[in-house]
Amino acid sequence: MPAFIGTPGPSAFHRLNPVTKLVLALVTTLLAIVVGGVIGPVLVAAVAVLLPAAAARILGRLLHTSLVLSLPIAISVLVVNLFFYPAGVDVLLQLGPIRATAEGLAFAIETLARIGAISGAITLFYLTTPSGELVTDLERRGVAPRIAFVTHASVQTVPAMVERAAAIIEAQRARGLDTEGGILRRARGVLPLAGPMLLGSIAEIEERTQALEARGFSRPGRRTLLWEPADSGRQRALRWALLLTVPLLIGLRAGGWLGWLG
């Protein structure tokens, strides 16, 4: 692997093909939704998220990131469903007109299990896959190079825009913009910030267009890639097996054989 591309992943799971890891994340997400109840998503998460994470030695980091990410949504789910579940009969707590119900709690726990599994799957994918690798692999498989470019450029533009926003804030503050007043004052400061950032980015489009055209961007057809992530027959078989589990489990669910998962 050329040095300017990066270093290979530290574990076997890291070194899997990006599309394999993506399929794993997507299938885990779908299974967490298909297999209802509480035990189902937890089982799915244990097998498809926690096990690979332990193998890749990022279990601690995964749990930390995934929990931090799902905390706001977890709080919302808990509050909304605990207190505002209309079919709830078994009242646990009463605060004025708002009642906390047992049914609401059960529904909330079910939703939380599902969200936790999905969050874990997504976090596992992004922690083990650099975006450049994914885009290169997609391009090798036939995604149009220009779409691959858009994907990669967007992922890079987000932090770049934020940095630019920080620079604009500093510049505007040097020109007397008030960024520490009350809410109303700060709201008025949004336009002098957003305006230059947005319009500056849009105005750059012209230059960047010419730069890309000069480098043969609009040439039709595939490009030769200097480096591609490795793939193997076994990984291909694994991907197909993973994809087939989804209709399998939908069938099992529809047939009612998953009732034991509660």
Next chain:
Amino acid sequence: MNGARWLRVMVGIGVGAIAGVALYLFAQEWVLALVVGAIVADVVYALLARWQTGDWAPLRFAAGLVVFAAVALGGIALVGDFGEASDVDPDTFINAKAANTWALILTVAMVAGAIVYFGLELLQTGRLASLASQFTTRTYLLMVIGIAVNIILGQTVAAALKIPIYLDSIGTILVGILAGPIAGALTGGLANVLWSYVIPPPFQYQPAAAFAITAVAIGVIAGLLGRAGFLRPRPDRSTGELLIGGLVTVVLVGAMAAAAVIGYQYIFETDVSLLPSTEGVEWYFVALAWLALALVVGAILGLFALLLLRRDLTAAYVVVAGVFTGVIAALISAPIAAGVFGGVTSSGTDFLVAAFRQAGLDVQAATTGQGLISDPIDKVTTFFTVYLILQAMANRFKARFPQGEQVLPVDEGAGA
């Protein structure tokens, strides 16, 4: 629009209106009458365009539209009365809920219409010029900016400001209007998928990928509206024109709201009253309801004030575009929010969902109700923002985009 085009539009609307009214008098089904009237109007316009200018493109679009409507109406008729919307069945994953099938039917219909449109174009001309022309190098770069703006603004609103709007479609709509429907659709879809799976925290928002189909629909609608010249500046209009424009806007928005309310009552079998009722309801809910009504009246007055102060008729077009896009987006995203997330996505819209649940509605009805309130407001704001961005861009720069001509003001002096 030049004189000949105006004539075609007027004749089309006229014939479509007659067809719609006739159907209503015959069958008493006003939804069907509305849809058929609109289709007939477009087909008549396309036929006239073919006859007068020899251009096949409007006819191909009309064909795609007919297929879209046929598949959508056929799907709705087949699925029947949408089943029991109010029973919460946690055992079967296959919830035959009303709104679930709405989103599926609309998606399938959209795909069918697109296949017919592009298929016809491929058969007639041997190329997909309308698709390829949307994707110039400039478009790709605008898409990059659009996706980045979607993610940054959407994340700021979802994570930091807990207000019941999303503001995650500014990029989608900007690309749609400047580059075309498919470019806008691709921007929306990619932005949502990347936002969930590829962008690292703190900008990652995991629920976003489930709503990718909504973003695709928004992109398509924005592209079509841009092609129709909705966001073309119309400055210095007479007061009469502005007042008529404001009135037409209020009527159209009122019609869409009425359609939404009636549809909501029919599908979810609940009663929706637009005026606050005081029986058996706590005083603070009644107060909130009156406040909401006051906001609506304020918005209408604000629209007229904006029209008369800026003397730009496009403000009215922007409002109509925003409400229309918002209603469609709400209908598509509500079942996703209900089915995948239980109605809660950790954004500011959750408290609206909670309020609906407190009123006794199930998850589907709650998310649909929340969507029908949040989405139109969000999309009107977004369309206004996009309009302001477009006005700040140089004419020469806008003209180089595929649909750039449609956002330039018509120069009366230079001739059509």
